[in-house]
Amino acid sequence: MSDPSGGGSNVMVNVKIVGIVIGTLGLYTWVANAIPQVESQVPQELTFTGEVTTGELVAAGEDLFLGAGGCTACHGLGERAPNLRTGDQSGSTIGVRCAARVQGEDCKTYLYNSMTNPNSYVVEGWDPIMPDMRVLLSETQIWALVAYLQDQGGEVTVTGTDIEATGGGEDTGAAASAPAGGAPAQTVAAAGGDDPLALLQNNQCLLCHMLDGEGMQIGPSFDGIGARRDADYIRESILDPAADADPAFQAFVGLMPLTFGSTFSASQLEVIVQYLADRQ
């Protein structure tokens, strides 16, 4: 049998192969262009000052919420996290229900704290999957989001004063002044410099741990912890609370934020670890 393939010259074979390769690539490219096109945007820097208007804040917050902030990936469907723009079981939107979420916290404070310390504000029935938004956004951007969420059925009380009070303002966006990727929000998050006591106080560690008789016993006491545990254990517990949790506090281990690894700088973490390890 001479040529069962029935093929013609090599040139024709090559032309057909090139046609198939280009045709296949063209088809895939066309299909990928025919579906909805969604780009993952970079959060825009905000240069608001104390004179910023409510409308500007709400508009900027809306852009972030629906776009670069990535909020709708979880809060848009109501599957992974509460849908903030539609009613929950009570039928109210977030701007209406925010003030009643935590006793003693007004709507603005609640929303701000929910974004900056999310693991302490997990709504019952949902998983603690929300990151500390200061890793991703600047203070100004967070306040814009707070304003937008308040605007979902409630009164917007965020002002330029709030932004200035938390170190936000012109050119302080996380993206703006990030060095090799550094978000300046980290310095806010880990306020306290290298003073271990200030770091513990400013990061609300004493809400759950006792120190010098103050604080609460939700987690192991810091008093005498150096006699019970070594520095490696303390460091691991801060970075990964569930790794080797004290059995006596196992039930509360989920309350400990998982974000301290990114909240503290390496030197701040070591300062805290040494401070606690020295408390014999």
Place this chain on the structure above:
Amino acid sequence: MRDRVRTTLSRPVLRLLTLTGAVGAALLAFLLPESLLAQETIQIPMYGEEFPIIGSRVAIWVAAEVHLLFAAFVLGVPMFAVVAEFIGIRGGEARYDALAKEFTRLLLVAYSATAIWGGILVFGLVTLYPGVWSYLAVIFAPSMWVYVGLFFFESFTLYLYYYGWERWKTGRAKWGHFGLGILLNIWGTIVMFIANSWLTYMMSPPAEVGPDTSPTMVKFWSAFANATWMPINIHRIIANVVFGGAIVGAYAAHRFLTAKTDEERAHYDWMGYVGNLVAIGALIILPFAGYYLGREIYEFNQQMGITMMGGFMSWLWIIQAFLIGVLFLAGNYYLWVGMGRIPGAERYIPYTKYMLVVLVLGVMVWATPHTMIASRAELDAMGGQYHPFLGPLGVMGAKNTAVNLMILTTFLSFLLYRRGNKKITNPHASDIVKVQFGMFAIATVVVLAYGIYGYFPSVTAIVRIGFSVYQVLAVLITIVVVTALDTWLLKGADSYGEIRWGHMPPRSQYALFILAVTFTWLMGLMGFARSGIRQHWHIFEVMRDTSPGAATPALGYAATVISACVLIFFALVAFIFWLGNLADTSTTAKAEPAVIPSEGARGAAGGADLSPAAGDRT
């Protein structure tokens, strides 16, 4: 401010950088003004000048992707080259040895291309993203030196392996030669593992590393063995085999289509079959490695997982489903057409239409979007973000069910193909077939039952996700047990006639090209997914991307870049194949006339008939 970001490195760090990132640091030193070099510290710019026309991001994208495609080829092919050589040694069948050598010959020029594109990538990073490169070089310096050393060993092992083929062809020397093949794979795998640590660190840096952490403070092993390192290693090993098989299949298809003699045509028909078998066989287990990788990504960072599966990348999986649908259909089509050259296989051909129905339905379910991106009016008309009828098919429960049934169907296709010319003589045949049928039935019921049960309101999401494990286990166990039973069943079987290798219509060979292009494009797409989920971070939540190309592009844009990369790759591969032909003294011309492979050789190949036979060629 954004484009003038500076990273300041102290003198000790610079010394380390100079010692370790030899190429990069030397080039940087060359590029930086003398006034800066004379200072106590050097300010390395975060970004270099923007690359002309296409921009820095696309320039690095293309360099990295084409490099990776060649690297995948040169890592995948040696794996089944040594397997073919082993079969040749054990079975005494010279054709397997010739096949292994031909596989290896393809590697020689591909190695050079891999190294060239690796060089382009490194120089691109050094000049376009010096800040990122410096940061990584400081952390991974030791591994970069090891990488270079192993690449050296790998290259020379390959030269020894190929050029020593004829010299060490018999006796104990042959086993030594086979050992070189094993060594080649070991070097290559370690090299890949090292490079994987750099890129996975960018995805999943250790928890203790933050934006303010100096790279000198990052512990090497903690960065090296990061959360997604091993899942990527495993996924890439399997994917490289798939990819290598597909490219070898395309090579064989081209040689088949341009063959001048029957012997040549028979040889390349067989080679194409082997390439396709390797590719589809490894593809079947690839999704399981994908699940493992996906789970680890979620474990590392829920937000990253959500971005990947439910965020702006959610529609990427629809494209992936479309591509994998093409792969399943083309792979099965090749097998079904191939039955035409197997005497006795015509009795199974009527079943192919039912298998086609299952595959098409599976693709349709898998490609059903879950969340519809729609206008407010469209959302109102639909009554929400889910389509009223199609929405339930878009969830993972339905997709997992569909893909598992597609895998079972493809396995059945292969089983029928393999049995094509076998006249079964096993006295227990009836019982064996009943057990095999029962295994298929049980696996189908398990897959369907868990798929349906997942829709019950009482089943929570986390429980539903766990069902996929049982579905996968049912399919895997069926594949293993049925294959073992089939080997027993076919032992000593008579033949309806030899496979008429070379008697394949040209369209079957073009299907092999579609498979190769699709595999390549799919690799590009998945690479975009892996890299894109970092979004506007060079190193996730550690080093922010403040360059003009920080935003992660939409799928359409990505698809255009991927297609360009695939086109570059195939153009170069065509050139390499052409070079191979130039130097070809014709493996088949030298070899003896095609003969029927021995039973021993078949057994060693796991029962699959991997050899051409020209016994009754017309």
